[in-house]
Amino acid sequence: MSTPAISVRGLRKSFGATPVLDGIDLDVARGESLVIVGGSGTGKSVLLRCILGLMRADAGTIRLDGQDATGGAPEAFLRRFGMLFQGGALFDSLPVWRNVAFRLLHDGMPPNEARARAVAALAAVGLSGRVADLYPAELSGGMQKRAALARAIAARPSVLFFDEPTAGLDPILATVINRLIREQVTALGATAVTITHDLTTVRMVADRVALLHDGRLRWTGPVSAFETSDDPHVAQFITGRADGPIATLR
Numbered sequence: 275m276s277t278p279a280i281s282v283r284g285l286r287k288s289f290g291a292t293p294v295l296d297g298i299d300l301d302v303a304r305g306e307s308l309v310i311v312g313g314s315g316t317g318k319s320v321l322l323r324c325i326l327g328l329m330r331a332d333a334g335t336i337r338l339d340g341q342d343a344t345g346g347a348p349e350a351f352l353r354r355f356g357m358l359f360q361g362g363a364l365f366d367s368l369p370v371w372r373n374v375a376f377r378l379l380h381d382g383m384p385p386n387e388a389r390a391r392a393v394a395a396l397a398a399v400g401l402s403g404r405v406a407d408l409y410p411a412e413l414s415g416g417m418q419k420r421a422a423l424a425r426a427i428a429a430r431p432s433v434l435f436f437d438e439p440t441a442g443l444d445p446i447l448a449t450v451i452n453r454l455i456r457e458q459v460t461a462l463g464a465t466a467v468t469i470t471h472d473l474t475t476v477r478m479v480a481d482r483v484a485l486l487h488d489g490r491l492r493w494t495g496p497v498s499a500f501e502t503s504d505d506p507h508v509a510q511f512i513t514g515r516a517d518g519p520i521a522t523l524r
């Protein structure tokens with residue numbers, strides 16, 4: 275097997291006496307779309323933050339493209355990386371196109387070229403050129419999400435992270451966003467890691483699924499095996515039953 279894009283071994287992270295990650299082992303192959311699911315507060319965001327070096331793990335190793343990244347993601351990796359944050363995280367004081375082209379401008383691309391790239395990225399997520407000169411506050415929540423997705427893809431990254439990409443969207447717009455993510459992952463040939471509660475996202479975006487519970491990945495497998503799995507954690511997650519191994523009191 276070729277070197278995985280992301281490789282995590284024995285990752286542990288506690289807050290005070292409470293372990294959140296309790297020995298995570300995970301490989302994400304290049305060009306693969308992995309979706310991580312799990313109940314609220316199970317540590318999905320903490321795992322993502324540790325992988326990116328935004329948070330320091332207590333133990334374990336992280337390798338990105340075969341390079342040790344335990345103390346933080348290498349610059350070379352971050353340059354090829356795009357992220358859609360849960361809340362969108364657009365800069366209010368910048369027009370949409372400058373938000374979308376932020377990285378490109380930062381890297382010294384001439385403004386007219388960067389603007390053209392931003393407009394193309396906006397078009398890829400179904401937003402017209404008219405939106406380019408508006409400010410984030412002038413957009414609806416769904417449009418902001420799409421603009422944030424345009425920003426994540428504008429620099430044509432080879433690794434993409436999506437944190438709750440459909441949270442707060444109506445089901446139709448959620449489908450649009452899921453389709454866009456899948457299209458971008460396929461079009462860019464990118465490696466993608468998505469965190470979600472949304473089963474539709476799992477179905478539309480995942481090649482492989484990992485279920486986080488009690489600090490560990492309880493189940494990982496191809497998306498085709500997810501819905502037919504007889505693992506009680508997976509079954510409870512899919513049916514949304516309150517009774518089962520996943521406690522509802524957290």
Ligand SMILES: Nc1ncnc2c1ncn2[C@@H]1O[C@H](COP(=O)(O)OP(=O)(O)OP(=O)(O)O)[C@@H](O)[C@H]1O
Pocket residue numbers: 289294312313314315316317318319320321
């Ligand atoms: N900086 C922090 N300090 C203390 N505790 C934290 C910190 N960040 C996260 N936690 C705790 O870690 C646990 C996991 O949080 P995390 O945000 O990773 O959950 P999640 O699975 O992403 O949840 P959700 O699906 O609700 O967003 C929670 O109990 C949370 O309170």
